[in-house]
Amino acid sequence: MDFDLSEEQRLLKDSVEGLLNDGYDFEQRKKNIAAKKGWSDDAWKKFAEQGLLGLPFAEADGGFGAGAIETMIVMEAMGKALVVEPYLATVVIGGGFLRHGGSDAQRQAHIPSIIDGSKTLAFAQLEKNSRYDLGDVATAAKKKGSGYVISGEKFVVANGETADTFVVTARTKGGQRDRAGVGVFLVPADAKGVRAKGYPTQDGLRAANVTFEQVEVGADAALGDPENGLPLVERVVDEARIALCSEAVGAMDESLKTTIEYLKTRQQFGQNIGKFQALQHRGSDMFVALEQARGITMYGTMAVSYDNAEERATAIAATKVQVGRSLKYIGQQSIQLHGGVGMTMEYKIGHYFKRLTMIESTFGDADYHLRRIAAQGGLFKN
Structure with a gap:
């Protein structure tokens, strides 16, 4: 099996490492952490200009159509530089939900803003005592007309303090640990009933505990099947x-x-x-x-x-x-x-x-x- 990178992948590797070597040393990282958001808008803008924020998205959505190998290259370079900007939360996780479960309308509404750096996302999944069980979801999404009302609390939400949109797991039916009945919803951070309490984590990043109190969203907020999203x-x-x-x-x-x-x-x-x-x-x-x-x-x-x-x-x-x-x-x-x-x-x-x-x-x-x-x-x- 050939593990060598292609010419395009080697160029990507050199480009990302060059970008971070030039402007993201340990002292700059300290300054980024001290910024109001806990990360740097300037660094995020440079990532956008370099095309890193559009890397995994399909060309039809305005991206570059790259795959898992390219994401590996970028994340390894970010690991070397201890990057604190929300690339994982926004591009890998938030973007992953849009790529795999988003409708045409949802992708058009969110992906261009991710690519140009004007929007960040956060994955609100972890709940009290749920540990690593992705199907342990007590947050409820109850039907109201054609839409849903979401109520519950999520913990240690990476980038939860500054995200523009939350990707939220919520239960539409069944018991707390049932595999069936877990839905995934896009919830604007400024929606009525959403409250985020931010704090620093041990590694210099920031997270938040997020409360959803009777948050109303439309049917278009659901990513994929709201009764089988696990x-x-x-x-x-x-x-x-x-x-x-x-x-x-x-x-x-x-x-x-x-x-x-x-x-x-x-x-x-x-x-x-x-x-x-x-x-x-x-x-x-x-x-x-x-x-x-x-x-x-x-x-x-x-x-x-x-x-x-x-x-x-x-x-x-x-x-x-x-x-x-x-x-x-x-x-x-x-x-x-x-x-x-x-x-x-x-x-x-x-x-x-x-x-x-x-x-x-x-x-x-x-x-x-x-x-x-x-x-x-x-x-x-x-």
């Missing part, structure tokens, strides 16, 4: 999981490089600590963990396009398991090998560790996905 949610979240794994690969790559450079310059006992064989062995183990994560992320990226939902889910679960194990090892070793300086806010390695830790627990940690694989009878079946 397969759509699972497909988009699988794509988000792979995007997160790609981001983690970028963050691990930069963590390893930063740590090796530190070992080459830190003096102790009259010599660079990188000369100590025990530390060289740790660096080698970190490299192996990184390459394991990189390899399986490529596998998971190709699995995103599987038509068989069970095969796709199992492959992506396996990817999340290995990436979760690798990022935990590399993150912990990076902090350990940096010593006390690794725990300071001023030095960047601790910020990589925080972001990797958050990625590991987003949409299921390694233990959760290992249980999913076991429940399916293993990764490879006779």
Whole structure:
């Protein structure tokens, strides 16, 4: 199997990395976090000008018709730079719902604004005690005329404080954990009855708890089948999981490089600590963990396009398991090998560790996905 990038993909990789290397260093990231939104409008505008916000959308919708490999390339570069702008929430997740479940009218209403950078989205899915179960939905969407009335509360909504539109999971029928009866709705952030309370997360990003109190939306707010939207949610979240794994690969790559450079310059006992064989062995183990994560992320990226939902889910679960194990090892070793300086806010390695830790627990940690694989009878079946 050929894992080499095409000429167009290599150009994309060079372009994205060049953009971030030129204007997105660690000091600039601090300034972006300190901005009113918690991220930079200027950086977002540059992403739009570079075409990154339109990358996965069909040409008919004004995009470039790129696929999962291109998203992997972009997310890996963003992981290296610790980008805080809402690319995952808006383009990967919000855009994914529009690509896979949106009607022509819905795509026309939202995708051009995403592409030009004037609109951001947020996925309001997590509920109290729902953990990683995408089908555990208590938020209700009750019929009213041809539309719906949505009531409930969502937690840790990434970009929830500044999003223009929420993609909301809400139950149209059945019990709280039934697979049937989950709908997906587009809800304007300024709709009557919507309240968002924002806060910073451990990795420097921002999230919000969002309350929907008798929020009325029309029939055109539903994405796909409002009584059977869980397969759509699972497909988009699988794509988000792979995007997160790609981001983690970028963050691990930069963590390893930063740590090796530190070992080459830190003096102790009259010599660079990188000369100590025990530390060289740790660096080698970190490299192996990184390459394991990189390899399986490529596998998971190709699995995103599987038509068989069970095969796709199992492959992506396996990817999340290995990436979760690798990022935990590399993150912990990076902090350990940096010593006390690794725990300071001023030095960047601790910020990589925080972001990797958050990625590991987003949409299921390694233990959760290992249980999913076991429940399916293993990764490879006779």
